[in-house]
């Protein structure tokens with residue numbers, strides 16, 4: 001039986017021996033990124049399509065076959081790749097809008113993001129729920145960076161300043177504002193060129209030992 005790697009972490013509150021369930025990034029098999037890219041393309045094509053019955057039947061047959069192929073490869077969370085690999089675009093999750101060109105220093109992280117047809121709300125704008133999804137991902141990863149003990153989202157305050165277009169490359173910036181004990185305060189913004197689409201403030205709270 002495979003064992004998840006346990007990392008010893010420290011913090012400023014006397015929890016220095018706390019062993020958090022933070023595992024090593026998984027090895028990414030050749031072709032995995034392409035598989036996730038195919039899933040993204042599929043999601044966007046399904047969202048954009050109005051197929052006839054014959055096409056629906058054919059696609060359903062092929063998707064069911066793909067699901068059956070994957071079933072024997074199912075693993076417990078600690079051994080999964082999708083959503084956990086920082087070396088893959090969007091961390092290998094087809095749920096999260098595609099994020100790339102991420103660069104950061106200790107206090108600021110920048111990158112680009114593209115919402116697809118899968119994320120469409122209406123009138124060319126991203127669904128309102130997809131924007132906190134993006135912010136939770138990029139703020140959360142930054143809040144948990146540099147070997148810090150795991151912290152979970154306590155709140156996200158999102159201001160929708162203007163519409164967020166799908167199928168267009170956008171830019172985000174995230175700031176690690178400060179740490180107060182277990183609390184990590186983050187802010188961020190999403191822009192379409194010079195135009196601010198959305199802004200966020202988030203609090204991430206470091207988990208206590210054994211906290212689920």
Ligand SMILES: CCCCCCCCCCCC(=O)SCCNC(=O)CCNC(=O)[C@H](O)C(C)(C)COP(=O)(O)OP(=O)(O)OC[C@H]1O[C@@H](n2cnc3c(N)ncnc32)[C@H](O)[C@@H]1OP(=O)(O)O
Nearest residue numbers: 136137140141144152153154155181182183203205207208
């Ligand atoms: C390589 C790996 C990458 C990992 C990469 C991971 C990337 C993705 C990250 C995504 C993260 C998520 O989506 S996580 C999933 C969504 N979030 C959740 O499910 C969280 C559910 N909520 C909880 O589990 C809990 O409420 C916690 C852990 C957030 C806090 O509970 P707690 O631990 O008991 O903390 P508690 O003692 O109450 O509070 C500690 C301090 O925080 C303050 N506080 C707590 N909640 C709030 C709040 N909502 N608003 C204001 N303040 C708050 C308290 O006042 C207190 O301040 P003071 O008195 O000390 O001043």
